[in-house]
Amino acid sequence: MLGSARVMIVGCGDFGSTLASALSRQGFAVVAIDMREDAFDLLDGDFDGEAVTGDGGIVSVLEECGIAHASYLVAATGCEMTNFFIAEVASELYGVEHVLPRVESTALVRLLDDLNASPICPRLICVDEFYRLSGLDAGSVVRS
Amino acid sequence: MRVAVVGGRSRADYLVGVLAGEGHEVVAINSDRAYCEYLSNRHDVRIFCGDGTRGRVLEDADVDGFDVVVALTGRDVDNFAICQLAKHCFDVPLQLCTVANPENIVVFRRLGVSAAISGTYALARAIQDSMNESAAASQPRLGLGGGLFENMSDDPPWRGAVGGFWRKLGKG
Numbered sequence: 102m103l104g105s106a107r108v109m110i111v112g113c114g115d116f117g118s119t120l121a122s123a124l125s126r127q128g129f130a131v132v133a134i135d136m137r138e139d140a141f142d143l144l145d146g147d148f149d150g151e152a153v154t155g156d157g158g159i160v161s162v163l164e165e166c167g168i169a170h171a172s173y174l175v176a177a178t179g180c181e182m183t184n185f186f187i188a189e190v191a192s193e194l195y196g197v198e199h200v201l202p203r204v205e206s207t208a209l210v211r212l213l214d215d216l217n218a219s220p221i222c223p224r225l226i227c228v229d230e231f232y233r234l235s236g237l238d239a240g241s242v243v244r245s
Numbered sequence: 246m247r248v249a250v251v252g253g254r255s256r257a258d259y260l261v262g263v264l265a266g267e268g269h270e271v272v273a274i275n276s277d278r279a280y281c282e283y284l285s286n287r288h289d290v291r292i293f294c295g296d297g298t299r300g301r302v303l304e305d306a307d308v309d310g311f312d313v314v315v316a317l318t319g320r321d322v323d324n325f326a327i328c329q330l331a332k333h334c335f336d337v338p339l340q341l342c343t344v345a346n347p348e349n350i351v352v353f354r355r356l357g358v359s360a361a362i363s364g365t366y367a368l369a370r371a372i373q374d375s376m377n378e379s380a381a382a383s384q385p386r387l388g389l390g391g392g393l394f395e396n397m398s399d400d401p402p403w404r405g406a407v408g409g410f411w412r413k414l415g416k417g
Contacts, residue, residue, distance in 0.1 A: 158322055160352050182298055182322040189329075189356050208300025209326065212333055 106130065109171040109197075111157030111187055112178035116203065118143035120175060125150045129173075132166050158183045160190055168195050176202035185209050188218045246312040249274060249337070251297035251327050253317025256343070260315060261288050274306050298326045300334055309335045316342035321349050328358045 108124050110117045113135035121133045122145035131150030134157040135141065141152040155162040157178065168174065174191040176184035181204045188202035193216065200218040204210055213220040232239045247270045250257050257273060261284060264271045271290040274297040275281050281294040295302035297316070308314065314331035316324035321344045328340035344350060344361045347369070353361035 159346060160348055180322065182320070182326045185329075186322040186325050189325075190352065193356055194352070206299060208330055208334055212329060215333070 106172045107132065107167065107170050108173040108175065109163070109166060109168055110134070110175045110177060111163075112176065112184075112203075113140040113143060113152070114177065114179060115143070117175065117177035120177070121150060122148055132171075134162070134166055157187060160194075163187070163190065163195075168197065171195075171197050173197070173199040174201070176200075178203075181205055181209065185213065188213055188220075189216065192216050192218050246270070247310070248272075248313045248315065249303075249306070249308045249311050249331070251314060251316045251318070252276070252323070253343075254280065256317045258284060258287065260317070261290055265290050272306055272308065272311075274302065274308075298323050298330075300330050303327075303330055303335055308337065311335070311337045313337065313339045313341065316340070319345065321345055321353075324361075325349075325353060325356070325358065328353070329356075332357065 107130045109132045110121050111134045113121065113133045117133065117135070118140070121131050125131045125148050126145070129150075131148075132153060133141065133144065133150060134153045134155055136154070136156050138154045144152065151166075153166055155166070157163060157176075168191060171191070174187070174197045176187040176191075178184055178187075181202075184202040184204055188200050188204075191197040192200045200216075202213060202218060202220055203223065204213060204220045205222060205224050210220045210222055231237075248264050249272050250260055250264070251274045253260075253275070257275065261271050261273050265288055271288075272293060273281075273284050273288070273290060274293045274295060275284065276294070276296045278294050281292045285292045293302070293306040295305065297303060297306075297318075308331065311331075314328060314337045316327040318324050318327070324342035324344065328342050331337040332340050340359045342353070342358060342361050344353065344363045345365070347363040347366035350361045350363050350366055
């Protein structure tokens with residue numbers, strides 16, 4: 102059942118808070134972690150999960166928040182190095198099934214692919230969205 | 246040996262000097278341009294200005310096939326990324342780094358970094374050892390908590406790796 106699936110979201114910025122609110126509305130058990138308490142102001146009023154103030158880049162904090170029981174781990178902090186580290190911890194040390202870190206660097210994306218994590222790369226997503234919205238064909242060459 | 250020293254300030258300065266003095270091939274990578282100029286004036290080694298957490302910078306610095314990478318930035322997660330990139334993308338077999346959080350000594354090791362060294366942990370051990378020597382009764386251990394750290398042995402995991410590293414450098 103959806104209610105038993107635990108989602109841990111580290112970093113409650115624009116992306117993290119929007120996702121946390123949406124997943125909570127769907128019935129997932131959400132734990133949102135952020136170093137700043139005021140980050141949780143971004144969550145919807147009807148957010149029904151846990152909001153924990155702490156440094157998700159520290160393994161003992163992740164452990165206290167129940168990473169061992171998470172089905173999904175989203176690393177959405179503003180620092181891709183931290184997200185990369187959290188992803189490796191979640192995947193390699195805690196065996197979290199679905200690990201989704203936000204990472205821009207191509208090299209780190211490649212390393213994460215090898216680990217069975219599913220990196221979210223905003224840079225590439227935005228380029229894809231540009232092509233979709235503009236109607237341009239990414240494969241065609243324009244001659245003047 | 247070929248050693249890449251990434252980040253750091255006084256530690257990088259010291260290490261580059263020692264390694265170059267022993268005759269090893271050293272490249273220092275540092276994102277602070279002014280500090281790069283300082284290192285360049287102090288040491289006769291290749292200095293590369295750039296962010297060592299980026300694969301492109303490590304590639305341009307030509308660290309492929311180096312023997313050792315040492316990551317000395319002030320951020321544990323940056324040092325972790327440097328070590329993992331060096332290991333998996335550039336075939337550097339020995340990765341060493343400093344960590345600010347002693348917890349990461351075990352964590353980094355379990356994630357495949359050769360050794361993570363914490364000055365704080367070394368200090369705690371030194372205090373513990375000197376307390377044990379002077380006290381008649383047994384002292385409570387300065388533990389680092391349960392969970393992930395339950396199986397941490399008495400010897401910090403980095404001791405063997407760093408010992409090996411220094412032996413290779415001929416320091417005995």
